Amino acid sequence: MTTPVRPRYGRVLIAVAGTAAVLTAAAACSSSSSSPAASSSSGSSSSGATNVSSVTLNIGDQKGTGAEAVLQAAGLISKLPFKANWSDFTSGPPMLQAMGSGSVDIGGVGDAPPVFAASGGEQVAIVGARTAGPNGSALVVSKNSPITSISQLKGKKIAVAQGSSADYHLLTVLNKAGLTTKQVTLDYLQPADALAAFNSGHVDAWDIWSPYIEQVVGAGNARVLVNGSGFGSNYSFEVASRSALNNPAKAAAIRDYLTLLNQAYVWAGTHTTTWAKFWGDATGLPASIMDKAAVDDATKPATINSSVVSAEQQLVTNFYKAGLIPTNVNMSNYIVSTYNGTVTGGSS
DSSP: OOOOBOOTTSOEEEEEETTEEEEEEOTTEEOOOOOTHHHHSOOBOTTSSOBOTTOEEEEEEOTTTOHHHHHHHTTOGGGOSSEEEEEEOSSHHHHHHHHHTTSOSEEEEOSSHHHHHHHTTOOEEEEEEEEEOGGGEEEEEETTOSOOSGGGGTTOEEEEOTTSHHHHHHHHHHHHTTOOGGGSEEEEOOHHHHHHHHHTTSSSEEEEETTHHHHHHHTTSEEEEEESTTSSOSEEEEEEEHHHHTSHHHHHHHHHHHHHHHHHHHHHHHOHHHHHHHHHHHHOOOHHHHHHHHHHTOEEEEOOOHHHHHHHHHHHHHHHHTTOSSSOOOGGGGBOOTTGGGOOSSBO
């Protein structure tokens, strides 16, 4: 085994075993890197009404969203007019738990974490949305697995991160085959642990997102049973704490952050090779994997409208029916369209 390598962003620890990299994101490990924004920006909010130079925005990040990396790649991180304190999380649910405790102000997650947070009474709100194509989500099986259809998952052990977008993707996959979660064994594992379990044969399948999909398939260990076409939802979100939204200075900083982040994702969609390089620096994965992941997981900022609310409410319906969340929560109380003006060049 080679010596673990820490990428230049100093945020994700990579261990390489054989030809496959095992990715371990340090949950809630703050880089505390007040980005160079403060020294190169006037500190004035894009709204022109609030000076945010003294604001520290605590931003949650994860490998699947790569917010800091995409801002770096697009050359926009130096334009943040506030101090940014970045923290890494293995997936969306632990990020929103940290948000509920007050240590994170805003962060990017998939479609399911806001539903689990809202059902649990966390004081958070969706403030931004993005759409993606079907290849950024997948249920994978071993390359030599006898499983060739969804119905053959009955009685099998499946790894998935609880409360993540993969959790919902898997639920819809099972439902389409007439299966319930009680007819399979769900092994709730965070991505790095799930990767190890999958590679060792301790689970029969793994529901996951990019770039883990490209990583495990690219290593020759897996094949995609189904992707996101016809399953799950195509939304991902920026979620903020209510306490941050109720703070005028932080609310202004959040507007500036969303404006630049949305611009960065639009840029990434037309500069996938450059984006893949920066994203690869952050994950420690090679270009052969990240070039494909950057295309598979291309996302576009979207305005928050009735379609977004309806899509999230459908998640609530399905998770509640399956007994996976405690309350049939009304998601319209956890979604705000205040920041729709930050979306340019995306979708409506």
